Amino acid sequence: MASSLLRAFARTCAVVKRDQESIGAAVGRIPSGCAILTATHAGRSTGLLVSWVQQAAFEPMALSVCVKRGRPVEELIEGSSRFLINILGHHPAAMFKHFGKGFSLEEDAFAGLDIRTTEYGPLIESCIAHLGCSVMNKVPAGDHNLYIASVEAAGVVDGAAPYTHVRKSGYSY
Ligand SMILES: Cc1cc2nc3c(=O)[nH]c(=O)nc-3n(C[C@H](O)[C@H](O)[C@H](O)COP(=O)(O)O)c2cc1C
Numbered sequence: 165m166a167s168s169l170l171r172a173f174a175r176t177c178a179v180v181k182r183d184q185e186s187i188g189a190a191v192g193r194i195p196s197g198c199a200i201l202t203a204t205h206a207g208r209s210t211g212l213l214v215s216w217v218q219q220a221a222f223e224p225m226a227l228s229v230c231v232k233r234g235r236p237v238e239e240l241i242e243g244s245s246r247f248l249i250n251i252l253g254h255h256p257a258a259m260f261k262h263f264g265k266g267f268s269l270e271e272d273a274f275a276g277l278d279i280r281t282t283e284y285g286p287l288i289e290s291c292i293a294h295l296g297c298s299v300m301n302k303v304p305a306g307d308h309n310l311y312i313a314s315v316e317a318a319g320v321v322d323g324a325a326p327y328t329h330v331r332k333s334g335y336s337y
Contacts, residue, residue, distance in 0.1 A: 191334025202285030205243030213263035248285035292324035
């Protein structure tokens with residue numbers, strides 16, 4: 165019995181590859197959405213295109229988001245303990261172009277966009293759902309920081325579907 169279990173385990177290991185390409189391809193098959201994370205603190209605001217966003221709890225309703233360590237937005241998230249997740253709809257090209265390059269805190273990240281000020285961060289009107297979040301915990305995760313936050317306020321555009329993001333490899337966004 166024990167030896168047949170060991171043989172089955174050995175067979176399983178043989179088909180599970182350990183090289184970077186296989187791991188990247190498999191991780192890339194984890195689907196996500198895309199969103200613009202915005203934050204405001206001490207009169208400064210910015211926005212960041214993020215895909216590593218996921219629900220984390222029912223009670224309290226919570227989500228997690230991963231931010232690469234050292235991004236300027238971290239100063240605002242940590243100063244205010246809040247952020248806003250603006251979920252992208254089916255046609256994300258304009259938002260990808262606008263937020264894909266990253267902004268310093270001195271730049272106006274929202275020039276030309278229709279936005280509303282909120283206590284969590286700028287609300288981007290063209291997005292299909294908005295979640296105002298309050299940070300509960302920050303966990304280091306390799307080269308990223310994982311922020312776990314309760315969802316305190318939200319709004320949704322009725323009937324609008326989110327964009328779905330899949331990648332060739334989990335080693336890039
Ligand atoms: C589709 C997509 C998803 C991204 N998701 C994240 C994310 O979840 N977390 C993060 O810290 N950066 C993420 N980024 C990177 C940021 O948007 C980044 O600011 C921008 O690409 C500029 O990157 P750079 O500062 O590395 O040049 C993503 C980028 C793209 C294109």
